[in-house]
Amino acid sequence: MSSVVPFPPSVPSATAGLPPIVRVDPADQVGVALRPLVPGEVLTVDGGALAVIDPIAIGHKIALAPIAIGDDVRRYGWPIGRATQAIDAGRHVHSHNLATKLSGEEPYRYDPAPVIAPVAGRTRGFRGYVRSDGSVGTRNQIWVIPTVGCVGRTAQRVAMAAAKASGVDDVLAFAHPFGCSQLGDDLDGTARVLAALACHPNAGGVLLLGLGCEENQLSALLERLPPERRDRVRSVGAQLSADEYGDAARAIAELGEIAGADRRSEVGLDALRLGLKCGGSDGFSGLTANPLIGRAADAVTAAGGTAILTEIPEMFGAERLLMARARDEATFDRLVTLVNDFKRYFLDHGEPISENPSPGNVEGGITTLEEKSLGAVQKGGRATVTDVLGYGEQVRRPGLVVLEAPGNDAVSTTALAAAGATLTLFSTGRGTPLGSPVPTMKLATNHGLATRKPGWIDFDAGAVLEDGLDVTAAALLDRICAVASGEPARNEINEEREIALWKRGVTL
Structure with a gap:
């Protein structure tokens, strides 16, 4: 009989092995399978036995308790949608019995939450190119x-x-x-x-x-x-x-x-402008790579540097988590306007705001946009949102910055570079070779992808489930500093460096 444990696991797999399920928050009615689950298998949940009823693929969700039709279903401690039918404990929870609650623009109220300020870890830095305007390049x-x-x-x-x-x-x-x-x-x-x-x-x-x-x-x-x-x-x-x-x-x-x-010189993490991106996400993105990127963002912003978060449509359903961390009411208002304007952009074109996730996301275990968004915003860590930028604007102040751009991988990575990101962290559970004008480090959400596509992947974030966030984040920061100092990222080795512009108007 196996156990279900909260995330992150406290015991490395080297000594005790990983449990078959991760539950992110105690309030969650679903867990995420860390390996395929087969009907008839018995798990231990909250001290009781849970019989697996449906086959459940790795990265997909299993009901840990009965869920009534119409009830909110929680993951990460937040609703990820509403049950469209009664779901027995042990059943597969996915698009056949769970639907989004998102519909359109929403009213928001300025209600700042206490911000847990990230604590800077051991001193790190990199060798960069100091420019005349005070910015620092990772390449020349x-x-x-x-x-x-x-x-x-x-x-x-x-x-x-x-x-x-x-x-x-x-x-x-x-x-x-x-x-x-x-x-x-x-x-x-x-x-x-x-x-x-x-x-x-x-x-x-x-x-x-x-x-x-x-x-x-x-x-x-x-x-x-x-x-x-x-x-x-x-x-x-x-x-x-x-x-x-x-x-x-x-x-x-x-x-x-x-x-x-020009020559490289020693600078601190305060000189780094870190782009934050995810693409080809799966059910592990919000468990491993995105929280890990969040730790890196926290380290950079705590040191006085900049982290840039974009993909506005992939904040829908989780935007309040960022709004509560706005540095002041004016920043909050700009973020509200950005989110609602983006929703209006969808609606004015006759499209539902919840059309995301993509087919690949769904196959990987993500069911609704709320679920995808709650995993995606973890890339922003816990830092204060210090600024909100329009498309094509450049960073004005350090801290966590929210940038207007769509979720499209090529368009958003280009927007990050245009905003001033000198290195981008890109989490992926399905894999992608795409690169941008700057070093674009790919973090695999799981060991399988890292093993299968080593030519695409710079870092295996699956280690989070074994070693925990702190140990893995320390290793990632070392790798970030090495790449910022000139070690090539996989996209550079593969010559995957493109731009894509956001076309929003008529064509003559």
């Missing part, structure tokens, strides 16, 4: 940024030709399909993100490559850059140039001479 690269999709391939060819000749870490091109046939706020969003990327501390130099006839004019984009950044930026207009490849090569050579003189 030259970025080629096209103003418009028409010269996206040209930008890639320019970067490939220059990559071996430059004295910097790398020369990278970030092609995209936009910059023309856009209007108003949609065009402004594209220009804002590209300008923000041109100011990124990981870019020791930037070449802006324009066409000439596009809506996103090169001259207007240059005007968006602060004066102190322009000595690290060159531009080439392809239509006006007799030889755009030669002009681009000369511009990159100039930038290479400037950036090639």
Whole structure:
């Protein structure tokens, strides 16, 4: 007869073995299977026997007590939906008997909760590139940024030709399909993100490559850059140039001479800007990798650094946890507006706000958006929410920052980089090779993924279930500092470094 224990387990599996089920909060009526459960198996729950009735896959939920039709079902101590039928103890709890309660915009009341301030652990730091504006890069690269999709391939060819000749870490091109046939706020969003990327501390130099006839004019984009950044930026207009490849090569050579003189120096964790992301989530995301990322975010913010949390639709159902940690009422109001505006964005397009989770999420054990959100927001740890940024805005103050962007992996990782993240932590239970302009460390939620896809995974967060959060977080922080100091992340080794822009308007 096996036991069900609260999370995290207090006994390492090396001595006692993991239990078959994890219950996150004592109020939860469901547990999560750490291994497949078979009908007829008997578990011990709250001192009594629980017979497994249905086959339950790893990462999926089992009812620990009877649940009446219409009752809230809790996981993480919060409702993750409502039972659509009576559920006997021992039954599989999933999309066949559990549905979301989310519907639309909601009223929120400013009711700040006592914030448990993260405590800084042992002193850590990394070797980074200190820029003239005080920001610190984890890389020293030259970025080629096209103003418009028409010269996206040209930008890639320019970067490939220059990559071996430059004295910097790398020369990278970030092609995209936009910059023309856009209007108003949609065009402004594209220009804002590209300008923000041109100011990124990981870019020791930037070449802006324009066409000439596009809506996103090169001259207007240059005007968006602060004066102190322009000595690290060159531009080439392809239509006006007799030889755009030669002009681009000369511009990159100039930038290479400037950036090639930069050197790494010792800095503290206060200099790190950490992007927080999840994708291809499963039933373990909220048990292992996301809480682990939260510990890393806490360590960085406690040291005076910045952690950036985005994917606003994957906060629906858990947003109050973040709102209660707003630094003041003005920050709370901005967060409320951001959440409700995003819900209105769905509704105005005739879409339910609860369409998430994805098919892969559902197969991995996540049933409702509330469940996904409650696991996802754990990436933000326990720090105070110090600021709320619009899409394309850059970080203004340290602490935990909430950034406007959708859940889409490519769009949100790009938004994190544009906001200033110099390294991104990306949890995944299903696996993905996707990368962003900055080192994008993939944390596997389970041992199986880490073993099966070692070419994608930077860190096995499944160790949380064996060693606990504190021990595993210490190991993760060491790895973060190594990557921030120049050790390549898997996305860099695999040359998975792309951008994707959020297209929200009409196309001409």
